[in-house]
Amino acid sequence: MGGQVERWQYLNPGKTLAETLDISHKTLLYVEGVTVSFDGFRALNDLSFYVDLGELRCVIGPNGAGKTTMMDVITGKTRPDSGYCFFGQQINLLELDEPRIAQAGIGRKFQKPTVFEQHSVFENLELAMAGDKRVWLTLLARLSGEQRDRIDEVLGIIGLREQVGRPAGALSHGQKQWLEIGMLLMQDPLLLLVDEPVAGMTHQEMERTAELLLSLEGKHSVVVVEHDMDFVRSIAKRVTVLHQGSVLAEGSMDEVQNDPRVVEVYLGE
């Protein structure tokens, strides 16, 4: 917990992180010159990457290109050796821990679906719901009608209304993935980081997921990391290609596909 937040707390007493967010330049996420090394191996190498407000961005790249590490840095799981990482112009993500980054408005879906298996679908969504998550308030918390409506709305979006009372552990793989996206929506984040949403999905499930992600564009910025090129092609407007820990190319799917460097390292395989 560093000086930035405290300094800012002092200037804006009583404001939450979400209220401090300054996005007047229409850029939501700034990742600049980030380097991460694990035992000498550079997982990220001077990576710079920007995400605009409301945009849907796909990130592709071969295995070991640093896609997941990049998400780890943004969500506070991994600390970079150097570089900057800002949410809006004011919030320095490198000074916050995971819960505070989540509260600031960044939600993350993991590669392996991790839902709370013992809890029902409803309870999973309830736990993820945006709100004050301090201990005492959580102990006394009760669902308002409005919040119930919101949960019901999300259940509709992810198509799990009929599963509402089932334990999340009993859902199919695809349903768990959607539940996780639903949990992200309950957090109501400005930025959603979605790691491999269609891994292990059937074709129909994939189509549904594509619809789901496209419907989020505009209201939320979405960063999708995905291996499946057909899927990326079906949703992407802008694509970023990572290679050996830095950005190799960026642009529309067509531009990227025709970039000879990209063809060489990735698409040409």
Added chain:
Amino acid sequence: MGLVRALRGDTGGQVMLAVLLVVAVVVPMLNLGVPESSPWHVSTYTVTLLGKYLTYALLAVAVDLVWGYLGILSLGHGAFFALGGYAMGMYMMRQIGDRGVYGDPVLPDFMVFLNWKELPWFWQGFDLFWFAALMAILVPGVLAFVFGYLAFRSRVTGVYLSIITQALTFALMLAFFRNEMGFGGNNGLTDFKDLLGFDLQAQSTRAGLFVASALALALGYLACRYIVTSRLGRVAVAIRDAESRTRFIGYRVDRVKVAIFTFSAMLAGVAGALYVPQVGIINPGEFSPLNSIELVIWVAVGGRATLYGAVVGALLVNYGKSSFTGIFPEAWLFALGGLFVLVTLFLPRGIAGLLAWRRAV
């Protein structure tokens, strides 16, 4: 409102509380109201034994709250129990006054024996019941808070945390064994005379302590149920099952853990404070790491993450211990170890799991 929610759907808990209520009324009646010659008479020895079991049950509920619902396997809860016990023991030592062997009006016997001239600062205030009662809760609470703050903030989990809790209770045991600590060293605190002016040897005082233990167990149980049925309880289970996921949806996992761990330690302190006047002694042996492991076995036998299972487990295992050690004292630890292995292999959800399964069939 909270009470209704706490017990809704908790058949095991409802039955347990109903039985507890009946026992809390009937046992003292059979002890005080029925003449000794009658076959219905319950001896004072039995009343005290049952009262002791009830304090164990409360301790087991406290352990189940953190182990069953939060996934923290504390192998040091005996320390919080013992600290609560020492606080109450200190009050009762001060109550002895000049009736001790050396007749010193202020200093307890062991201090006179050590040639101490005045009461150490940390014994001040323990002549007041309310202060001692407060300390019986606060001292375990503060220790758990500091310990939990350091451990959970550094994200120490799993077996490492369990080992540190063992070390905690072991360190306290060694410290309390020392005479210079000022808690009676090896012998601990004993020879209590009275509590709040009631003679501890009196039948009615014993019955009163029994009822107080039953009441504490009932209230502690309800408080724990209130927590586990709240959203905080669901967050706790979420932490148990997928800790880092919980962090990524915005919960301060370390704070949730510290809060529930501290509450649990306070409950253990209450149990200890009720235990000591009934057994009449508290010594450093209560800090023994073995005690803390034993009480985890009570919870495992009863059924983890059910709360009422912890009560059932504590009562059954201790009843078994009392019977078994009467017949075959050396073999008890082997029996306990065997029981743990059997339960882990064949009854992973304990007796409560067996009951739930029977109901489902």
